[in-house]
Amino acid sequence: MAATADIRRLTLDGRPLRIEDVVDVALRRARTSLSTDPAFRARIQRGADLVDRLIAEDGVVYGVSTGYGDSCTVAIPPSLVPELPRHLYTYHGVGLGRWLTPEETRAVLFARLQSLVQGMSGVSIALLEQLQALLEHDILPLIPAEGSVGASGDLTPLSYVAAALCGERQVWHDGRLMPAAEALAMHGLRPLRLRPKEGLAIMNGTAVMTGLACLALRRADYLGRLATRLTAWNVAASAGNAHHFDQTLFAAKPHPGQQRVAARLRRDLASDRPPRNEQRLQDRYSLRCAPHVIGVLEDALPMLRSMLENELNSANDNPLIDAEQEMVLHGGHFYGGHIAFAMDSLKNLVANLADLLDRQLAVLVDSRYNHGLPANLSGAEGVRAPLNHGLKALQISVSAWTAEALKLTMPASVFSRSTECHNQDKVSMGTIAARDALRVLELSEQVAAAMLIASRQALALRRRTGSEPQLAPEATAMQADLEARIPLLVEDRALDGELRALLAAIRAEEWPLYEA
Template sequence: MNTTLNITQPQTLTVGLEPLSIEDVVRVAQAKCRVALPEQQDWRDLIQKGADFLDTLLQEEGVIYGVTTGYGDSCLVEVPTHQVHELPLQLSRFHGCGLGQNLDLVTARAVVITRLCSLARGYSGVSLALLERLVWLLNENVIPVIPSEGSVGASGDLTPLSYIAGVLVGEREVYYQGKIIPVQQVYQQKAIQPLTLRPKEGLALMNGTAVMTAIACLNYKRAEQIAQTATLVTAINVLALEGNPTHFDEVLFAQKPHTGQQKIAAQLRDWLNSEVQTAHQSPRLQDRYSLRCAPHVIGVFEDSKVWLRQFIENELNSSNDNPLIDPVNLRVLHGGHFYGGHIAQAMDSLKIMIANIADLMDRQLAQLVDHKMNHGLPRNLTGATAERLPLNHGFKAVQIGVSAWTAEALKQTLSASIFSRSTECHNQDKVSMGTIAARDATRIIVLTEQVMAALCCASIQAIHLKQLAQQLSPTLRAFSAWTLHSLALVIEDRPLQTELQQIVDRFAHFELSNADWMQQQEQLYAG
């Protein structure tokens, strides 16, 4: 697991006034920018008004859920005034029961910026000092270690978010300088005092959807990378398998007006070299579905990006704890904004879209390696000489691996949100399961990235075996070069694990879904 990130970029993202985008979260998660709070006095006054209003209510001995009462089903338990300030600490401690694999450093950073985004809207009643400490955590790269399991997605991500609250008060562990250490050591080293959480601040930190939303942001960008790569691979495989380019005809796709699907078809038209393709076209009139219907499969995600982004970014830029503190009209608003239903729906849907792309790629690879349907390519895409051919098996085992990864991805697609169950003495009697849905989606994405790595290698191997590499369009030549940066063509059998994993790791940079990068590569190879 990577536990080291260096914040070297001078750019600063200001959090608290303008809505954040998925890309903003990813930039902060990858430590590509620093974070700041607004300097505007009206924003700072808004934050202070919420905190002051809570203080006024306490002085007047008002009843405030989670401030002068217990939590959840314990809301009828009154907390004496002299114990009110201990309640946030108790909340953070009894929720420290998370298990499972820890979120990696990038994901944990995404969680912190996502929670900061919500609290900085000014409707959670937290102090400026708390917001400043969250900013400090990100800029100093002192990041809470957060177990991934233990949230049902309402009341928000209580247990995993308790690890942020715990770090703020000087408890739990953090990622710091490539190690996992107690946060108290960092505070001592930097001569910084832990925070004492004010009334409501423990609840504000923990009673929200930051974990599922942060994971959703990262999943969305990784899914974009997968869709982009799948389209590139499909174009290569149309050439390698002597496919029919007219399957992506503009007039044909105008008759089925899904704009995302049309975009994928247009990319395939642009990226395919029509003269070469016509010269090598198979006598088969219609290609098998995994080539012919690729825009219809990948296009489902492309068309869904609009509503997926809307769901994720609306949640990201919401105040999603309970109760909310209205700093304008000075009211306490009890509700259920901690419910992660939109993220659950987005992630349950994304799971199916991405697993379908894995299945599409699995079927394309099955064509490439099978001499009965690969139009003259060697068995299993081996590059061995005739003398060495009996000993070599090329991509045979890779195809088995792809089949296994695809099957596991498909198995994971069962909706998590339908498994709501009553918890916490039937107070939380309908829950979103949004965090489990997001984690499931991450697992499917990882498996599909493994499938994509294998397809990158196999498709480029195939195009070189057909001696078409120099006739590729600029974009496909760029894709070939990107793959060959990690792959040596397979002539004699060798273990491919390291090369496959290197390509999987490079997907994390989102290179192939970066329009600027693609344009640069096209220009590089245009000559």
């Protein structure tokens, strides 16, 4: 957790927030509070009051005095209406798969809270305060990752949030699993009794896919920058041609993100100097075309950010309650199509980074193509050279991780399934797409961790040949940091501990990479 002095305080009142806010809350670099502004609280209360009045006057409000989904034609007797929200989260307790991590869970809670404070969900201040208290005290519902089709909201995973608010099921708190009621009591909180519409308001939204997607986008942005730095090192290590990234060349195909990547490579390689006659005219595509691969991600990030932040700052349950016009608006804002598209796109872009780095590694370890470096980048010399195998096995693992990442790029959104008696007959699969994207990121970060070892090894071995790679100060400083973390591989050793440490460093963004 960040030091207390570094923790931001975010006051939620319906104003737009950014992906960085989600990430900071997820990593506990920011804390949340609800606005105390009387106008904000009055706006929330008007929505809850309208729901109460509609029940009293009309008697029929979807999901309040009727069953859910295809059961909307089933009227609930007035005496049983207060029990309906509990039945909603109870029968949705069917999730399976891995548990969301603490970081992912905080992102989900924050995304749901930001949607509800828009003031169009007909909920009470008490519900918002209880949800905010979970974040404030780090009481994290144990949420299974699987079971949402991404339309009618993330119903099943969000049922675990609703249950925790009401003191039911399990939470992760204070370093251990415990009953939700116990964790609430530790902070003087009582289990909530959901009012009419509040079960739907918690569960009938896109918070799980949105929270996961925000975390994924941040990780992808950093990974793209890291792939750029790795490419610069690999060009230098393989005695490549830095002038593949010439400014005039990239002005002829002016994709802005692609141009930014080329400019970063020029700076890292200190390549604004006349080419030497002995330089090769053309390197292999994995080096020469790196801006064209990484640049697609760089150009896509602003569009994907816009989609995610629109979703984050939206009211996305059903029905919506417009207290100003006294209207109940039935629609489908729970449909996660934009998140599905964004995450299906992102996992393709990220897997291409893994594939790019995998191909660069193949060049580096092959003595036929690496221009004077030893086979498998082995640092062993003399009589012990035949005994040692360098990075031979590491390349095999990189190939496996890359293949698995590429396999997961099939778009989840095209696998819509009709369900719930054909009421949910077209669904987004946005939550599956977000989970896929996180898995592709995990695998691609593993590839990048391996490449940090390989690039560190290759640069040192290039120096051994008597050629000092020309790198800019920032790239040189990071190289020195890496050399302090990882001893040169001379005698064969297991690398898994170093890989895990590097993976943690990547996910913590320990190296500043280019401009923000």
